[in-house]
Amino acid sequence: MKYKSQKIAYYFFALSMLLLSLQIIYGFIMAFAHMGYDGLHQWIPFNAATATHKNLLVVWIISGFMGAAYFIIPDESDHELWSVPLALIQFYSLAIVGVVAIIGFHVGWFEGRKFLEIPRPLDYLVALNVIVFLINILVTLYKGKKHSTTAWVLTSGLIFAALLYLPGMVWFDNHTVDSFFRWWVVHLWVEGVWELIMGGILSYLLIKLTGVDREVIEKWLYVIVGLTFLSGILGTGHHYYYIGTPKYWLLVGGIFSAMEPLAFLGMTLFAIQMYRKGNKKHPNKLALHWTLSTAIVSFLGAGLLGLAHTLPGVNLYTHGTLVTAMHGHLAFWGAYASLVLAIISYSMPLMTGRKILDNAMGHFAFWLSNIGMIGMVAAFAAAGVAQVYMERIMGVDFMKAQLELAPHFFVLILAATVFATGITLYIINFLKFGVPVDEAIGQGEEFAALQTN
Amino acid sequence: MLSKKQAKLFFLGGTAIFFLIFVGMTVDTLVNHVPRQTHAENITQQVRMGRHLWDANNCMGCHTIMGEGAYYAPELTKVYERRGADYIKAVFNFPGGWRPHGRHMVEYNFTEEEKDALVAFFKWVDEADLNGFPPKPSLSLDR
Ligand code: HEM
Ligand code: HEM
Ligand SMILES: [Fe+2]
Numbered sequence: 001m002k003y004k005s006q007k008i009a010y011y012f013f014a015l016s017m018l019l020l021s022l023q024i025i026y027g028f029i030m031a032f033a034h035m036g037y038d039g040l041h042q043w044i045p046f047n048a049a050t051a052t053h054k055n056l057l058v059v060w061i062i063s064g065f066m067g068a069a070y071f072i073i074p075d076e077s078d079h080e081l082w083s084v085p086l087a088l089i090q091f092y093s094l095a096i097v098g099v100v101a102i103i104g105f106h107v108g109w110f111e112g113r114k115f116l117e118i119p120r121p122l123d124y125l126v127a128l129n130v131i132v133f134l135i136n137i138l139v140t141l142y143k144g145k146k147h148s149t150t151a152w153v154l155t156s157g158l159i160f161a162a163l164l165y166l167p168g169m170v171w172f173d174n175h176t177v178d179s180f181f182r183w184w185v186v187h188l189w190v191e192g193v194w195e196l197i198m199g200g201i202l203s204y205l206l207i208k209l210t211g212v213d214r215e216v217i218e219k220w221l222y223v224i225v226g227l228t229f230l231s232g233i234l235g236t237g238h239h240y241y242y243i244g245t246p247k248y249w250l251l252v253g254g255i256f257s258a259m260e261p262l263a264f265l266g267m268t269l270f271a272i273q274m275y276r277k278g279n280k281k282h283p284n285k286l287a288l289h290w291t292l293s294t295a296i297v298s299f300l301g302a303g304l305l306g307l308a309h310t311l312p313g314v315n316l317y318t319h320g321t322l323v324t325a326m327h328g329h330l331a332f333w334g335a336y337a338s339l340v341l342a343i344i345s346y347s348m349p350l351m352t353g354r355k356i357l358d359n360a361m362g363h364f365a366f367w368l369s370n371i372g373m374i375g376m377v378a379a380f381a382a383a384g385v386a387q388v389y390m391e392r393i394m395g396v397d398f399m400k401a402q403l404e405l406a407p408h409f410f411v412l413i414l415a416a417t418v419f420a421t422g423i424t425l426y427i428i429n430f431l432k433f434g435v436p437v438d439e440a441i442g443q444g445e446e447f448a449a450l451q452t453n
Numbered sequence: 454m455l456s457k458k459q460a461k462l463f464f465l466g467g468t469a470i471f472f473l474i475f476v477g478m479t480v481d482t483l484v485n486h487v488p489r490q491t492h493a494e495n496i497t498q499q500v501r502m503g504r505h506l507w508d509a510n511n512c513m514g515c516h517t518i519m520g521e522g523a524y525y526a527p528e529l530t531k532v533y534e535r536r537g538a539d540y541i542k543a544v545f546n547f548p549g550g551w552r553p554h555g556r557h558m559v560e561y562n563f564t565e566e567e568k569d570a571l572v573a574f575f576k577w578v579d580e581a582d583l584n585g586f587p588p589k590p591s592l593s594l595d596r
Contacts, residue, residue: 033525033556041550041557046525047514112511114522149457173501175574176491176581177483179521215457222460229468233475242586243519246486250584252478316588320520320528387524395590398527399554 001350003074005081007436011091012067013344017427019060026053034409051105051117059098064340071347076151077144090132097125115186116168123169130162149218154200160193176244183239191232199225205291210278224266231259238310250312257310261303271295286362290342301330317392323384330377352433353440365425372419383408490582503574533579542568
């Protein structure tokens with residue numbers, strides 16, 4: 001750690017860990033409900049559980065991105081963060097808005113638009129919060145001595161993510177138009193600007209962990225985010241096949257979204273290539289594991305499993321079934337959840353000065369969570385394909401088909417238990433690091449010497 | 454080999470071009486197609502109220518509509534055609550919550566006006582041209 005103010009990242013990472021554990025609890029509630037055990041229905045009906053599960057996911061990932069930015073931007077621009085008190089205010093207000101939203105879901109205060117369930121008044125607070133965050137980052141960048149590509153790609157990802165939140169805040173009388181703009185948020189986030197954030201954080205981690213020349217890494221970063229937008233913007237069309245929008249989206253969405261996996265493949269090849277070229281001397285093997293798994297699993301979840309249902313002829317049958325849930329889990333896990341876990345694994349030893357870099361618990365956490373998640377995705381896949389055949393091809397009534405799917409949810413729960421064990425170990429490991437200390441300044445700087453091949 | 458500068462140009466140029474195309478297509482979609490395909494002229498005050506109720510109660514947190522939502526409860530795009538107004542109106546205020554095949558629906562307390570509004574919303578959704586979604590079962594056994 002180079003600067004005192006980087007420690008602020010810890011708050012955001014700790015919040016991420018807390019929300020992730022809650023998210024998993026709600027996942028179990030829903031999995032049991034799918035099996036027919038919905039004893040909590042009176043207090044937590046499925047629609048409250050689902051809103052909570054999805055929004056906790058989005059908030060813990062965004063909290064992780066913010067922590068990452070607070071850690072990376074001072075380092076990359078060679079300057080203390082502009083204002084630590086402002087960052088603290090921003091942190092507490094984020095946490096409070098999050099808590100109010102979650103409580104609101106349980107008393108039926110929501111907006112009912114998938115992933116954007118947070119009610120309108122809270123949306124304004126979220127927007128304000130993000131503006132404060134961005135001002136802090138931008139002023140730091142402006143005052144800094146260096147302006148690296150990595151820092152700019154990360155920051156522009158964050159700015160555009162904030163801008164794209166706005167179309168989701170407008171009320172439209174026509175449900176189709178409402179959906180149309182909901183995708184400007186959801187799709188253009190995960191298959192657009194969040195990939196800038198992902199590319200920025202991955203580059204930073206690769207520069208630090210492999211010691212490969214910055215110029216080489218950043219050149220490929222441009223190529224990858226170039227591919228992202230080339231395919232991802234018009235790829236939004238894969239959500240415009242069957243919602244009351246014109247037929248030309250079947251062609252445009254089909255072609256361009258089928259090219260989206262290229263950007264994710266780019267990330268995979270990029271990370272593996274840099275790892276192979278690198279000097280492999282960095283002692284933080286866990287951070288390296290998570291960095292590489294992000295690059296690989298994002299391709300499997302977003303790229304391959306996305307491709308599996310993105311062509312209009314397939315999507316006609318899989319649209320809005322458990323096949324979508326299969327893809328949603330591995331894509332979010334591989335691309336964004338793992339990314340946040342990677343930057344946490346990298347930064348914790350540097351912030352706290354504790355060198356428990358390569359411990360057994362950390363490795364168990366890594367393998368159990370990944371294996372568990374792959375098992376969960378397999379269970380969703382089996383359930384989803386069976387659902388498609390029964391409901392969409394044979395015309396079996398929805399509920400009758402669902403009853404046949406219960407065994408798959410039993411498997412889901414088994415795999416989810418493995419997954420949750422992994423995450424528990426990760427969080428225990430996180431807690432074992434303790435809190436960041438000023439004495440940790442200068443920690444890890446000895447590795448800076450490794451950074452020229 | 455590609456230089457960093459060329460790579461940057463590829464990124465900025467590509468993004469700008471495709472974003473402009475996307476905005477153009479958006480305008481065409483919303484101005485020339487969606488109003489016709491979704492019969493925007495039929496969005497009455499009642500339909501609007503129905504959609505408001507749909508949103509405020511997060512019905513999408515269990516059901517899908519136009520294939521979007523959660524996968525706990527049935528797809529409702531064609532529910533108006535499948536079940537009819539009376540059936541739909543009966544499920545909302547069911548004492549203890551509607552419980553088909555052991556899955557729980559929330560017990561609501563809707564007025565007659567609100568129930569009619571939801572039915573009107575479903576009717577509007579039912580009539581929209583969704584390019585063939587939901588698909589007709591090719592091996593139909595049930596019906
Ligand atoms: C990291 C990147 C990605 C994430 C986090 C992600 C996540 C998701 C989620 C959560 C949904 C469900 C959305 C909803 O119904 O509200 C979804 C839908 C979808 N995704 Fe992705 N996705 C990613 C990348 C991709 C890619 C690259 C493709 C195509 C190659 C793709 C294809 C699709 C399709 C076709 C749907 C619609 C499914 C349906 O019709 O029900 N996704 N994605
Ligand atoms: C113990 C772990 C988990 C379990 C048991 C679980 C279970 C579930 C269930 C049952 C659903 C609802 C499907 C429906 O609408 O009926 C769901 C939705 C979802 N979960 Fe999880 N989940 C878990 C962890 C996670 C994690 C770690 C992530 C992200 C990395 C995640 C991301 C999502 C997303 C994006 C959706 C919405 C999917 C869609 O509607 O297409 N879940 N989850
Ligand atoms: Fe998408």
